[in-house]
Amino acid sequence: xxxxxxxxxxxxxxxxxxxxxxxxxxxxxxxxxxxxxxxxxxxxxxxxxxxxxxxxxxxxxxxxxxxxxxxxxxxxxxxxxxxxxxxxxxxxxxxxxxxxxxxxxxxxxxxxxxxxxxxxxxxxxxxxxxxxxxxxxxxxxxxxxxxxxxxxxxxxxxxxxxxxxxxxxxxxxxxxxxxxxxxxxxxxxxxxxxxxxxxxxxxxxxxxxxxxxxxxxxxxxxxxxxxxxxxxxxxxxxxxxxxxxxxxxxxxxxxxxxxxxxxxxxxxxxxxxxxxxxxxxxxxxxxxxxxxxxxxxxxxxxxxxxxxxxxxxxxxxxxxxxxxxxxxxxxxxxxxxxxxxxxxxxxxxxxxxxxxxxxxxxxxxxxxxxxxxxxxxxxxxxxxxxxxxxxxxxxxxxxxxxxxxxxxxxxxxxxxxxxxxxxxxxxxxxxxxxxxxxxxxxxxxxxxxxxxxxxxxxxxxxxxxxxxxxxxxxxxxxxxxxxxxxxxxxxxxxxxxxxxxxxxxxxxxxxxxxxxxxxxxxxxxxxxxxxxxxxxxxxxxxxxxxxxxxxxxxxxxxxxxxxxxxxxxxxxxxxxxxxxxxxxxxxxxxxxxxxxxxxxxx
Numbered sequence: 001x002x003x004x005x006x007x008x009x010x011x012x013x014x015x016x017x018x019x020x021x022x023x024x025x026x027x028x029x030x031x032x033x034x035x036x037x038x039x040x041x042x043x044x045x046x047x048x049x050x051x052x053x054x055x056x057x058x059x060x061x062x063x064x065x066x067x068x069x070x071x072x073x074x075x076x077x078x079x080x081x082x083x084x085x086x087x088x089x090x091x092x093x094x095x096x097x098x099x100x101x102x103x104x105x106x107x108x109x110x111x112x113x114x115x116x117x118x119x120x121x122x123x124x125x126x127x128x129x130x131x132x133x134x135x136x137x138x139x140x141x142x143x144x145x146x147x148x149x150x151x152x153x154x155x156x157x158x159x160x161x162x163x164x165x166x167x168x169x170x171x172x173x174x175x176x177x178x179x180x181x182x183x184x185x186x187x188x189x190x191x192x193x194x195x196x197x198x199x200x201x202x203x204x205x206x207x208x209x210x211x212x213x214x215x216x217x218x219x220x221x222x223x224x225x226x227x228x229x230x231x232x233x234x235x236x237x238x239x240x241x242x243x244x245x246x247x248x249x250x251x252x253x254x255x256x257x258x259x260x261x262x263x264x265x266x267x268x269x270x271x272x273x274x275x276x277x278x279x280x281x282x283x284x285x286x287x288x289x290x291x292x293x294x295x296x297x298x299x300x301x302x303x304x305x306x307x308x309x310x311x312x313x314x315x316x317x318x319x320x321x322x323x324x325x326x327x328x329x330x331x332x333x334x335x336x337x338x339x340x341x342x343x344x345x346x347x348x349x350x351x352x353x354x355x356x357x358x359x360x361x362x363x364x365x366x367x368x369x370x371x372x373x374x375x376x377x378x379x380x381x382x383x384x385x386x387x388x389x390x391x392x393x394x395x396x397x398x399x400x401x402x403x404x405x406x407x408x409x410x411x412x413x414x415x416x417x418x419x420x421x422x423x424x425x426x427x428x429x430x431x432x433x434x435x436x437x438x439x440x441x442x443x444x445x446x447x448x449x450x451x452x453x454x455x456x457x458x459x460x461x462x463x464x465x466x467x468x469x470x471x472x473x474x475x476x477x478x479x480x481x482x483x484x485x486x487x488x489x490x491x492x493x494x495x496x497x498x499x500x501x502x503x504x505x506x507x508x509x510x511x512x513x514x515x516x517x518x519x520x521x522x523x524x525x526x527x528x529x530x531x532x533x534x535x536x537x538x539x540x541x542x543x544x545x546x547x548x549x550x551x552x553x554x555x556x557x558x559x560x561x562x563x564x565x566x567x568x569x570x571x572x573x574x575x576x577x578x579x580x581x582x583x584x585x586x587x588x589x590x591x592x593x594x595x596x597x598x599x600x601x602x
Contacts, residue, residue: 050253083279124274147285210265267311362443372438406432491589
C-alpha cells in the first residue's frame with residue numbers, strides 16, 4: 001500500500017486537550033485534596049505538582065496511614081554493598097507534624113553478618129509496577145547533617161538475579177511467569193545525593209547495549225544539581241521527564257539539565273526510592289543517630305506520544321542469543337523453567353531488523369505458550385499493534401493478542417509464511433491505562449513462530465509506516481536567500497524546481513515536526529551536467545548542525561538519504577542547500593522528513 005504523505009501545507013497538528021483527572025488504582029492512595037493539611041490548618045508537606053504542561057496524573061503514592069502498601073512496593077533488601085546493608089527494618093511510613101511520609105533510616109545497631117560487630121545499614125523501596133515514557137516526580141527531604149548516606153530517586157529494572165530481590169516477592173513472581181525474569185536494561189537517576197554535599201548527580205545509561213551501536217551512557221549524561229538552587233535544609237521536588245531519546249531533569253519545577261541520545265533502546269522500568277549507608281562514597285564520616293531520607297510522595301504522569309510503546313521491540317538487548325527473553329514474560333504454566341520454556345532470542349543472520357528475533361518453539365502435547373509484554377500506566381486511547389512474523393504450517397495455534405486493556409480482548413490468527421510478513425491489530429481501545437500484548441502458540445516439535453519489530457502506536461498520531469512530511473519548493477515551509485529562478489528541469493513527481501548561480505545563496509526547507517524524536521531526512525537531487533558537483537547541505541537539528549556534500553552531476557535524479565537526527569517538536573529544525581561551486585548551478589526542489597524505519601516517498 002502506498003504511504004500517506006502529509007504535505008507541509010496540509011499537515012495540521014492538533015494539540016490534545018487532556019482532561020486532568022486522577023486514576024483510581026487499588027494499589028495507590030490518591031489525594032482528595034491538593035495539599036496535606038496539618039492539625040493547625042497550615043499547609044504541610046505536599047505542594048502543587050511541578051509536572052510539565054500536557055501531562056495527566058496516572059499513579060500517585062502519598063505514603064499515608066503509617067503503613068507501606070505491600071502490593072505497590074518491594075523493600076530494597078540486599079547483602080553488604082558499598083560497605084552497608086539494605087534492610088527492610090530501616091524503612092517505615094510515619095506521620096510527623098501532620099505529614100505522612102516514607103522514612104528510610106540509617107542504622108548502626110545490628111550485626112547483620114554475624115561477625116561480632118554492628119553493621120551500618122539503610123534501605124529503600126522499589127515499585128512493583130513498571131513505568132515508561134512520562135514525568136516522574138518525588139518530593140524529598142534529604143538528610144544533610146553529615147557524611148555517609150547516599151540518597152537517590154531513580155528508575156531501573158528488576159530481574160530474578162538482582163541483589164535487591166532478596167526478601168522480595170519479585171523472584172517468585174518471575175518463577176511463576178508473572179513478571180520478566182530479566183528487565184535490567186535502562187537506568188535513569190533523577191538524583192543521587194551524598195549527604196553533607198551541596199550537589200546532586202544525574203545519570204542515564206544502558207545496562208546492556210540496545211543495538212549494534214556505540215554506547216551512550218554515564219560519562220556523557222553525568223551532571224550536578226547545584227547548591228545555588230537546591231536548599232537541602234528544605235523539602236525539594238525532584239522530577240525527570242523521559243521522552244524518546246531525551247531525559248530532562250528538574251528541581252522544583254525548573255529544568256536544570258537534559259541528556260539526548262540516539263540509541264533506539266527503550267523498556268519500562270521500576271521506580272526506586274533508596275538510601276545507602278555506605279563507606280564507598282563517604283570516607284571520613286558516618287550519619288548521625290536518627291538520620292533518614294524522607295519522601296512525601298511519588299507521582300507518575302503520562303501524556304500521548306508519537307512513539308513505539310513496546311520495550312525491547314526487536315529483541316536486540318544483550319547482543320547474544322538467549323534462552324531468556326529480556327523485558328518479556330514467557331508463560332507456559334510451568335514453574336521456574338525460563339531456560340527451557342520454548343521461547344528464546346535467536347541470532348542467525350535472518351532477522352528482519354537488526355540481528356535478533358523472538359522464536360517460539362512447538363512442543364508436542366505441551367500447553368499453550370505465551371510471550372507477552374506488560375504495559376502499565378500508558379495513556380488511555382486507541383492504538384495499533386503490528387509485528388513481522390514467520391510461521392511454519394505445523395503451528396496449530398498462533399495468535400497475536402492485545403488484552404487487559406479495559407476492553408474486550410482483540411486478537412488475530414497468524415498466517416503460515418516462510419518470509420517476513422507484517423500482521424496488524426488496529427483500533428485497540430485502552431481505557432484502564434494498561435495493556436498486555438503477546439503471542440500465543442501451540443504446535444508440534446520442530447514447528448515455530450518467529451517474531452520481529454513489534455510496534456504499538458497511539459492512533460492520535462500519524463503512524464510511522466503511514467506518513468511523512470514533504471516540504472516542496474515554493475510551498476509552506478520553503479524559503480530562499482538571494483536570487484533563485486524557475487528551472488526547466490523537473491523535480492519530484494514532475495514538479496517545478498529552482499536554481500541559483502550566485503555565491504552565498506541558499507534554499508531552505510523547514511518542516512513542522514509533530515513530536516520530539518528521531519527523524520530520517522531526505523533531499524530530492526536533480527541531476528544535470530551543469531549542477532553543483534559538491535553541493536553543501538546543512539541539517540539543523542536538536543543536536544546542532546550536520547553538513548553533508550552531494551554530487552548533483554552523477555547518478556539519477558531522486559531521493560538522497562541525509563541521515564537520521566533528533567528534532568524538537570515544532571519548527572526549530574530545517575535543511576538548507578547552498579551554492580558551493582563556481583561555474584555550476586545550485587538546485588532546489590523538495591525535502592522529506594519521516595521516522596527512522598521509513599524510506600522515501602514513492
